[in-house]
Amino acid sequence: MDSFAAGAIAGVTEVLTMYPLDVIKTRSQLSTGKNMGIIASFNNIVQHEGVGRLYRGIIPPILMEAPKRATKFAANDMWGQFYRKLFDVEKTNQSLSILTGASAGAMESFVIVPFELVKIRLQDKKSAHLYLGTMDCVKKIVKQEGALALYNGLEATMMRNITWNAGYFGVIFRVKAHLPEKPEILNNFIAGAIGGCVGTVLNTPFDVVKSRIQNSSRTSSSSSKYNWSIPSLFIVAREEGFWALYKGFVPKVLRLGPGGGILLVVYNVLMEFFRK
Template identity: 30%
Template sequence: MSAFGSVDWQWQNATAGALAGLATVTFSHPLDVVRTRFQVNDGRISNLPTYKNTPHALFTIARTEGFRGLYAGFYPAVLGSTISWGLYFFFYSKAKQRYLRNREELSPGLHLASAAEAGALVCFCTNPIWLVKTRLQLQTPQHQTRPYSGLYDALRTILKEEGWRALYKGLVPGLFLVTHGAIQFTAYEELRKVFIDFKSEENEKKSGKGDNLLDSIDYATMGASSKLAAILMTYPFQVVRARLQQRPSAGGIPRYMDSWHVVKETVRFEGLRGFYKGITANLLKNVPAASVTFIVYENVLNMLKFARRND
């Protein structure tokens, strides 16, 4: 493959990833709002309502805050998801191509390294966007401080009141969350091999051909399974990050000073369960979303491949 063709292929991956992320966030955002509010509610916060469970949270937010409440932080979520997926697939495919030099295929370890490398780069690029999204989602009628009016106002206010370093609150657990993408993509790639081998054997038995293609049901199954494994293993890092990214009090005092402070306080007051608050909403949001993401990604990629061959 030429250098031009290699770059072209990387941008095709980025395009497919960005469209996949945009499709995912559009229908799942209310669950993201619920998840964030559960994650930070340690029972000692006065400006957050108490919800019994995910359905009760959705109903309460819709009743008291309306559509605006259910889609709080939607614009930074769309921006962050689109940029993150696009960059993730771009960096991931670029890393895989680099590791594939002088190799016929990548080992699970190299798939893991590719995903981890992509995740770390994306984390540095997008942390300010996710911080703003979290803060917008946590704005409720009970808030005492002046609310942010949107993405731009939030960024301007944070820079003015807290300085640029505040935009990178939660970066440390965010970097640990790189393992989430690494686990998910490694599991996806290994499942893909299993599915292809299985379908190849089935096709050979039926028609003597092994040139089958995976379909959308396969992509959905692989996407959901790999996402479930990643969530169960890395969810506590999400809770720590969300708690660090909360807006400081009116006096400018943050609720938690650093990641270790979050861990100590959570263990002390909530135990192990505190690190899995909001996981139901997270599973409902992300497992089906992962299926949709990989269906869109794989099918867009197949269309781009087809168009490229016909140029």
């Protein structure tokens, strides 16, 4: 229960700090043309749509971050205990840290898909006029596409989260092994930030196609270009070039690099507080 609460608070702290970068990242991933840089995108949104647009769609992530990050850390602890017992290993090693991270990522995906889908729809500039807000977006998706449409992109989300969590927790284990025990907070930030960067390198292509899959309407009168992650990867690479799979990488890594450090620091500080 402590790891669940600590993960929830850490997640909300991270999203409140880094959310504008997520808006810029999503806009970049949904664009099929040439993207502007971060500063240019930021200025363009502020000048033409207002500062508030940088926080449009933040309600789903706030509602999502508590169960998402809580599930991430609690599931990572749970799977760690399970795999140590399964393989009769006393302490977690590099291989187990990757395996537990991947398993936690898969479990986390089932929690977050509806929130991610609504967030994507609200962040997209082209569809911004269609929805008055979070609940209006949910109602219209369910009415026009059916309740199961809220789980569009589940497979792509699992691929994204498995790769990120495996990289994140695997790198944290390795980096911490090479750092001195003190200062603990700084070490956690360094390990978490490096883990966040590596996880982002690994999972950005899946994040790009996930965004496009979830932004595709599933009405009976329309067929979607993007449906499953692997075929969608080939479609994007063929039509836009390989590097299009890394659209939105810079704002994403700027968010999830430091964000990964913030997550680990807040989580460990809270866990120590709960233990005391």
